[in-house]
Amino acid sequence: MDLDWREKLKLLEQEIGSFEMSKLEDVERFRIKYLGSKNVLKDYFALMVQIPATERKEFGAVINSLKDLANELFTKSKDQFEESKRKSEPVADLSLPGLENGQGSRHPISIVMDRIVEIFSKIGFEVAEEREIEDDWHNFTALNTPDDHPARDMQDTFYLKDFAQHLLRTHTSSVQARYMTQNKPPFRILAPGRVYRNETVSARSHCQFHQVEGLYVDKGVSMADLKQTLLFFAKEMFGEDVKIRLRPSYFPFTEPSAEMDIYWGLKDETDHRITKGTGWLEILGCGMVDPAVLENCGIDPKVYSGFAFGMGIERQAMLLYKIPDIRYYFENDLRFLKQFKPIMS
Numbered sequence: 224m225d226l227d228w229r230e231k232l233k234l235l236e237q238e239i240g241s242f243e244m245s246k247l248e249d250v251e252r253f254r255i256k257y258l259g260s261k262n263v264l265k266d267y268f269a270l271m272v273q274i275p276a277t278e279r280k281e282f283g284a285v286i287n288s289l290k291d292l293a294n295e296l297f298t299k300s301k302d303q304f305e306e307s308k309r310k311s312e313p314v315a316d317l318s319l320p321g322l323e324n325g326q327g328s329r330h331p332i333s334i335v336m337d338r339i340v341e342i343f344s345k346i347g348f349e350v351a352e353e354r355e356i357e358d359d360w361h362n363f364t365a366l367n368t369p370d371d372h373p374a375r376d377m378q379d380t381f382y383l384k385d386f387a388q389h390l391l392r393t394h395t396s397s398v399q400a401r402y403m404t405q406n407k408p409p410f411r412i413l414a415p416g417r418v419y420r421n422e423t424v425s426a427r428s429h430c431q432f433h434q435v436e437g438l439y440v441d442k443g444v445s446m447a448d449l450k451q452t453l454l455f456f457a458k459e460m461f462g463e464d465v466k467i468r469l470r471p472s473y474f475p476f477t478e479p480s481a482e483m484d485i486y487w488g489l490k491d492e493t494d495h496r497i498t499k500g501t502g503w504l505e506i507l508g509c510g511m512v513d514p515a516v517l518e519n520c521g522i523d524p525k526v527y528s529g530f531a532f533g534m535g536i537e538r539q540a541m542l543l544y545k546i547p548d549i550r551y552y553f554e555n556d557l558r559f560l561k562q563f564k565p566i567m568s
């Protein structure tokens with residue numbers, strides 16, 4: 224090298240230090256020149272061979288320090304430009320309307336189910352929830368409904384294709400069998416939940432709906448206890464003046480069996496429609512737990528007796544809220560869902 228290399232690198236250092244970077248493009252030019260793949264420092268490095276061996280280490284160190292300097296200046300300028308760019312951009316348009324913080328509301332079915340649970344909890348019933356995919360035994364066989372029993376036709380069942388003997392429960396009565404096989408009496412339980420039946424969907428019936436099952440097993444439980452319990456419920460739910468009637472009926476798992484209607488009256492058009500013009504609405508099935516069912520579930524029918532009931536939720540909610548069509552419950556239309564306020568006790 225003609226000039227002393229120390230001298231040369233000093234000049235280079237000055238050149239780097241005084242590089243004018245007033246525009247973003249200058250920063251890019253700087254990067255290409257001193258840090259790019261074909262940068263000036265590399266050229267200098269290539270000159271290493273011409274330097275006396277004893278000075279090479281020092282030479283390398285100086286070149287490296289120049290590289291560090293270039294890096295530092297580049298990062299600093301780049302950051303400055305980015306910062307000022309950020310500052311000059313509008314942060315947000317504060318005059319725009321805010322995002323609506325929409326308040327959710329409860330589904331009428333949930334409201335009515337919660338109210339039912341609340342009423343029965345006053346007289347000692349505890350909630351016991353169970354699975355919706357059941358096996359045949361808990362949904363039918365344990366409940367006195369063997370394979371060839373005609374009562375199986377009463378409820379059109381959805382069976383699971385790949386799991387033989389499994390089905391979508393057709394009633395919450397399956398929880399009776401689950402609970403009785405796993406617990407020792409006395410107990411009073413309430414099982415709210417969804418059930419499924421292969422039915423044609425219309426304004427009055429659906430292939431999915433909700434029930435609340437009640438079960439009370441103890442020594443000396445009688446039909447009178449059942450009736451008083453249901454009367455208490457009806458008054459709490461529909462008001463002191465409500466009338467109830469029990470009609471004899473048939474279920475394979477209760478004996479005797481009954482269905483309960485409430486007299487709601489015919490105050491308006493929805494009442495007419497839902498009660499088919501009679502003012503009476505059937506809301507539940509009930510009866511004394513059949514001794515054979517107790518036995519199937521490992522409870523001695525000579526010691527214990529019990530009552531059970533299963534009520535539909537959709538129809539009660541229709542009456543309370545004047546909902547004309549069962550399909551509304553499952554359509555998720557916000558205009559429908561927004562309307563419901565909790566029922567006050």
Ligand code: PHE
Nearest residue numbers: 394396474508509531532533
């Ligand atoms: N499981 C019956 C139904 O779905 C109702 C019921 C429950 C009847 C308990 C008697 C006892 O129709």
